[in-house]
Amino acid sequence: MGAVNVLAASLLLALVYSLASASDPSPLQDFCAAINDPKYAVFVNGKFCKSPNLTTADDFFFTGLNVPRSTANRVGSNVTLLNVDRIPGLNTLGISLARLDYAAEGGLNPPHTHPRGTEILLVLQGTLYVGFVTSNPDNRLIAKVLQAGDVFVFPVGLIHFQFNIAKTSAVAIAALSSQNPGVITIANAIFGSNPPINPDVLAKAFQLDKQIVEDLEKKF
Template structure:
């Protein structure tokens, strides 16, 4: 009888431990849901900043997932408060940045899956998918709020608009060209 009680007790304890066990949060696989890239640029940036995750407050970091359609671009832009490090997860990307005045030298490279590139804080930079299929990358930024200034949007889409005669002179083009560009933004 004592033997049966001992076996029953061990069985109950074992069942209680199994019932109380929390499964591991790790997954065997995860199918990512790529962002919609059907827009004029052929890219979609999904930011992960303090605005999306308040827990990043005071940590000085942010992330972004960037999805690219074939020949999709992230147009020339600046992060005024952060250096960016980009890793290609899938596809081939042409990336580059322009050094500051007076040289305005273009530093660019075609990256493959697994390659990494750094964009220094405050410099104009861009990415373009040069592969035949979709691509995506992950960027780490050195600020919880890196900011982004897209050059074309800022220059041609400001509110109120920058005077078209000023832009025509700055870009050394006809005023009608500036008017066309401003109409797009």
């Protein structure tokens, strides 16, 4: 019986460790700049790695994040994400960066999730109403109004948003704990899937008239 308990404890510890390690793996070398050409490269963490001898400063460099982006779209926001696809040197380093521009009076980064990364947001200018929703069954809203210089954290995987409530445009910088955190915008995923989700499913899930669901699907 004692041996069984020891085995069970060992399995439990292994499970806890695997869950705690469920993030971008730690690098085992100085860097592993991503390259699309597999010739003379090694496949690591979803990307081919350039030979260290061929790596240059440009693999770790991006310019122009200070330039405002257009917010002339239906939600009034623009996200410039610098992940491993934009900065190859981020491969295996477990971090990325984004600039967020919000239009005046209502610019919105719609409710979304990052399945592979926690986000920390720094407001550079403007006034943002931000928040995230905890998981089932509580679904509690954790929200706050932020001013320039304020910082807010959105835990990995939770639905969150930012909304500009000021009469002037807003800008923020976000850092994420993954080289490729991914993003699932809730409305786009639900009403704009390809192929579309059966309207009967969404009508029942959201307690809406089927015609309303069909109209929403057309918009997305």
